[in-house]
Amino acid sequence: MSCVFCAIVAGDAPAVRIYEDDEYLAFLDIRPFTRGHTLVVPRRHTVDLTDTPAATLAGMLAVGQRIARAARASGLHADGNNLAINDGRAAFQSVFHIHLHVVPRRSGDKLSFAKGMVLRRDPDRGRTGELLRAALADCDTPRPD
Template sequence: MSDCVFCRIRDGELPGSVVYRDDRAMVLLDLFPVREAHCLVIPLEHQPLLQNLSPELTAHLFELARRTIRAQKRAGLDVLAHNVMVNDGREANQHVPHVHIHVIPRRGGDTLATALTWGTRMMNIFGLAKRRHRLDRLAGLLAEHFPKV
């Protein structure tokens, strides 16, 4: 789908800080992260809603979410827990109508900061080039620690 940002990243039309990619899905860093190393697990197939995915692809996406958690911990990031979530549909706060799973690293005492960042994260459009460079470096680190299974 030509107007979908995730499809355009998939097709190389837009930059993306990709941690992992296979023939069914990819893991990339969120351009507007809630916390450092906030990742998105995205099917390569364009589908707006989770209910449209096959059971096999759904299972694969959640397996990649599990492996993303392991990569974040292996990379030595300050991670004690995770939020793993899907905003499924516009009314559920899904900003990009393409299925994606958020994998958000958490540490103790970050609840207020996380809530504030979640509410304002897409308003910060300044410094995208510098942010992209930082995300690309972090994607490389996570890719080095991404488990094969």
């Protein structure tokens, strides 16, 4: 199996499992940003946001919300959580099986996802809006079979 997350789902690779049902599996990240950093994956392999059904994404988020709630209620003493999907290599996706990161946070933990980020402004927000609206309209147009 070339996908490590598929191997984990199949039970062929080790993982500390946190939650599982017929459609999703959640397990601790092997390189956690914080204690309790969990990955939520669908059992069915899809690569990224472009080929993952919206219902699958919604299910991942529902599982992630439950884990985030548990991180607050548990001995991890989380004050909040970051939930994130890295979509594609440019967005730092390193395993190409869609997954949701649930990163428990504590006030003052000094973890920064945007360290060194500078304030940026879009020089032509109007045109950017036009481009995105046109692309959305095109995406929403049914394709002939």
